[in-house]
Amino acid sequence: MKAIVSHGVKDFRLEERALPDVGDHDVLVEVEYCGFCGTDVHMYHGTWKLNIGCTPGHEVSGIIREIGSKVKSVAPGDPVAVDPGITCGVCAYCQSSQPNLCVDRIGMYHYKGGGFAAYTCVPESQVYCLKEGTPLECGAFLEPASCCVHAADRADIKPGQTVAVLGGGAIGLMLMQLSVLSGATKVVVSEPQSIRRQLAIQLGAEQVIDPGQQNPVEEIKDITNGGVDVVFESAGIPVTVSQCFEVVKPGGKIILVGVNDPATRVEFSPYQVFRNELSVLGSLLSHDTYPRTLELISTETLKVQPLISHRLNLSKFHDALKMHEQQKGIKILISPKDK
Ligand SMILES: [Zn+2]
Ligand SMILES: [Zn+2]
Known part of the structure; x- marks a missing residue:
């Protein structure tokens, strides 16, 4: 073969x-x-x-x-x-x-x-x-979507919350849809490629940002009135990891889904995490999400x-x-x- x-x-x-x-x-x-x-x-x-x-x-x-x-x-x-x-x-x-x-x-x-x-x-x-x-x-x-469902489980989005997705590839576009399905009312996607941004809007994003032309941190804070409850990092690069700490609001969650180079290091302020009670969570693969994901895909609930x-x-x-x-x-x- x-x-x-x-x-x-x-x-x-x-x-x-x-x-x-x-x-x-x-x-x-x-x-x-x-x-x-x-x-x-x-x-x-x-x-x-x-x-x-x-x-x-x-x-x-x-x-x-x-x-x-x-x-x-x-x-x-x-x-x-x-x-x-x-x-x-x-x-x-x-x-x-x-x-x-x-x-x-x-x-x-x-x-x-x-x-x-x-x-x-x-x-x-x-x-x-x-x-x-x-x-x-x-x-x-099924596999990448199951990972996204696991990340959505980790984020535990509450109806009415706001979400930012930094990186609008296949993973980001599934995280965006799952955020909407979880009841988030404002989901913003930051993504440099225009066809991905267009698709994000078609699939339910409230607004999209071109980080090549706009300042994603300022735009996201503007759109969401000061910051988001949940931010997914789905680009797997240091710049978007850093942006997570800037767009999350006090009490919010940062979910790291993108695969960074293992040698990558990113600076953050421990004081900010302490003072704002931030949660920084990784999301690795999935465990109990396959049957639910199969259902989401086969019913086209997740497109x-x-x-x-x-x-x-x-x-x-x-x-x-x-x-x-x-x-x-x-x-x-x-x-x-x-x-
Ligand atoms: Zn994969
Ligand atoms: Zn084992």
Whole structure:
């Protein structure tokens, strides 16, 4: 089968590979779509670990083609989306309902290979059957959308509150929608790309800001009468992390969702956090949000299809990488099939 394989930092190649072998508890999924994500760019540059010889890709939908001898809950032919985080089930975090913090968690790419391939193979416990009528291209959003639902849970938005989203890529645009769904009355998105800003308005943002032309801190304070109850950082860069501390109002929450370079350091005032009783929360992956997210996607309560800007063949993987780095488009889906 065709697969993207890591040969080291900045050296990913499209190669012919053997099909993964299907263990007793595994399912073989014929990949229909795999979403391109910021984490894949981090892996390419070596700021997020991907072992040599492994295939990246973790936002997968497809059809089950083969099941292991002990698999009971799914069958060949089932359309599924994949939870790529495989946890140990026995560490203190797994046993306290926090499997996203599992000390031995591995991504599916370190199991039997990720989704930038014709086939992938994961344990039965990692797949969710798509509801009838849910397009497979929407299924590829299950993982990133589940992370956003977890972030919304962390934010615990109350009806009538105000929210800012700094970074309007696919994650930011889902966080924006979830904020509206949670009852926020003013949701402001700051995003430099105009097509993303337009989409933010179409999908329910009250107002958008172009940080290239406007001062996002002043604008957000202006629009929300002095600051927001909740600010999501979804760009994963130091400048927007700093802005969070400036736009949040006393008593408010900062939720860090974007993946910063692990070496990044940002200054903040401990006095401000103390004096204003700020909450600064990280949001890593998800744990109990997959079933709810499946429901949100299949009912189109959370709209993911408008976020798809490109559908590219696996052979165009490096084009997708470049486009993502240049922040072109919104969500790029890769398919091993001609679309
Ligand atoms: Zn992702
Ligand atoms: Zn664990």
